[in-house]
Amino acid sequence: MSEFWIVLLSVSAGTVLMSVLSCLPGLHVYNLMGALVLGILALDGTSFAIPAMVYLPAFTGMIVSWAILNTIPAVLLGTPDESALFTVMPGQKYLMAGRGFEGTMITAVGGLAGAFFIVCVMAPLAPRYLPVAQQVLKGHMHWVLWIIITFMLMSEWPKGGNRGPAGWAKFFDAWKTLIAGVITFLLAGLLGFIILTRSPVSHVVAFQNIMPAFVGLFAIPWCLLNIISAASVPPQHTTTSLGINGDVVLRSVWSGALGGGIAAYFPIVTGGVGGMLAGHATAQRDERIFIMGQGVSKFIYYVGAFMLMFVPGLHLTRGGGAWMTKTLFTPLGWADYYLVIGCIAIAAAISYLMMEPLAKVTLKFINRFNYRHVSSVALAIILLMVLGVTGWVGMFIATVATGIGLLPVLFGSRRLNCLGILLLPIACNMSGFGETITGWLGLT
């Protein structure tokens, strides 16, 4: 079979498989990729060794399909990862109004627009301009990160304190969510220092060091809250048209591409942070633009970051997908770049076409089953995954991280603050005083 057909089959298989799995709440594509990397390495050197021409297109298809179809559990089943942070509140509004299907489809259109942006705008320009930009910016990443952290912490607004008599009680009422946010950021940062410097996870699966912490910070708290709060989903309606137009699409691409681009390019900055920065920068007020923009942003964050590894002359490793793939494959030259861009285009098309039927199937599912039970099953899957890959030590880390991850949810601050787990230690390391702090902590 020629390479063309091998690649086409691989990308299609990876896309279809991940499209279906994306509907499972709490399952992250990087967790599945991690398991596949383990399998590929185990087969390496045997007669069943899997060549790069098979796993590379499949990985690309998986990331693309997850970036688009992850909207289904994020909106309909309420288990978002942090990059879906902003879509949840407006998305939940759609869900509670019986328009969950429309909400997911608008986000998916955003993902499709993101695919066009990557293939038609980013791909031709990246090899020419990004290596230059990288040379200019690489010495400045540390202060950019500090500015992002400062903005993230300072842009959280007080959610109380505007009523009642003046005094400490009113002051505390205003500041308690902000204090909770800062405490969350610092605790997550402390956890990050421990995990990045002396991870208790076995060195044999060290490439999944951070996974239990992320699961604990983002996935488990959401499942727990769904189980405890016991919200019931009203009957959902499907539709044959969406309440958007060309203007909404263009404005969504503008804000989403900016947010996703920032997240994909800058180290440690994730889709949620990029989306927050872009939201402030572009000041888009329309809820539809907000939802669709996050679809664009999420696509560019996940897929664009993966693509950066293949840009000739750049080869920037950003995001978990790229880091895992790098353990198997080193891209060289234009052939690999064209391969990945082609795979992105094909996978995006297949994923979007699968979105509508899968969203309808999921709606039937949630109409039939209790929301609490769905969240319980999701929680069980997540915990089994953590236990399987990282063992009981990983479960312990996930438990501690869950404690931190529950703080913003329960105190009403931003869940983005949990990203202190990476932002704080990496910013300190980049600025040259990370070792001093780990020294104070007795870690080095």
Add this chain to the structure above:
Amino acid sequence: MTENKQALPGHETQSSEMNCPSCGRFVGAVTKCPYCGAKVEKRMSLTATRWAAVLLATIGLFLLWLMAVKRDVPVVKLGDIQPTMNFAQIRLEGEVKTDARPFRTGMGMSFHFTDGTGAVIVFITKKQMDEMIENNLTPKAGDQVSFIGSLNVSDDQMSMRLLSVKEFHLTRAVAESVQLADITKKLKGSAITIAGTVTKLEVPPEESKRPYALQLKDASGEQVVNFWQAEYEQIENPDALPGANVRLRVNVGTYRDKVQLTLGSGLDLEILDGPPATDDSRTPAQQAAETYRKKAPPRDFSRGRAATAEAIPLSDITADKKGHTVRVQARVASVTPPQPDSKQPFAVLLRDGDTSLRVTYWSNVDERIADKPVPGALFEMEGVVDVFRDRPQLTVESGYKVRQVEAAPAAPEPVAIASISAADKGQIRTIEGTLGAARDLGKGTAYTLTDDSGAIDLILWHSTVPADVRTPLAEGQTVAATGTIGEYDGQLQLKANAGPSVYILR
């Protein structure tokens, strides 16, 4: 808030605490309605969960910290490392393969390490480097080390980042005690201990790039030990050096086919109270270290690709091959490092017969090259063919893809200028002589080089001879220059080789 307001349409199925009792809107888990500011009562379970979360986070974090601090970091053999160990914090025990070299930027250093089952490059940050220099822990070839690092594994390379200087244990390699007269070129590349009386300390003039020269004498003979300002500042009481009895550990190298001794660290020099006694006893640890040395097979990093890139001769590389990954083998004609503070890459010119090829790579690639390309050496390089100013060039993207096949031949013995004839054109010759006045050639500088037998023009092209070699040269200096004999306007000339091809003798 004494009376719950009726839920808005579509919200009727929610539990009462999910909707605002004042305005009826869906508010989820928050306790204050974001729309009207009314207080929203929650069931006890949610409030209790809050404080349970705070407790869980703080107690759990404390336990996790205890676990991390008390945990023994596993000792892992390089040969056992799998890609799934990427980012692992592990302990390595073995031998330093190359002396630690500071980065061009001065922001850290690196050394190569082997444990008998594989090899890896170890990166050290500036803070760690300063601490290691201060404590004389800078790794040198042959030293035994045990350290904790963070592993970085990718398809074609592996590296470690040192985590803690506190847990960096170093046992210096056995440095044989040698009489000064017994030091020969056979000891090249080894570290030795010498002792004697300092007869003279030559301090380099200010702004000069020349090293300090410590003249040492023992019962058998004399030698000169070179070191730089950084090492001088590390010496305890350097003012007491002239006339003092000293013992020092030096590295043996060669310069222009003569033995050259260099002091790696000022802390390796000890001023003695009296004349040195011969002592070649070694500690058990040092004896064990000596027997430990083994040659390890290089680790195979070819996973993920069916085979290494196609090996082709230089002449086959054309612009048509743009984007192709190829492997070439040829001699290095010149090496041009980037100008300080510039964004240029390293440029290496490979030559095979009449064909030449420009190879470029960035500083991060250079840092991983074990044996740096030098003019005359035979190298194998793998990279992607690119086109620069309509000519093909090779872009190398990994330091592990640059491998020395054969070292550069030693510089030839100096010859008298009168002995050079037109028959020597194209041959490499070394001449010792006195520099005349500098003449600007635009893209180069010319000097008349004179010895007792005659004179010849010495040409230094700026593109191949680095500025730090050209700048210290001045009229009246005695130098040794190595280059290729050429002819211009009927006159023979010596075209200096690329790199450090001209040395000031006096």
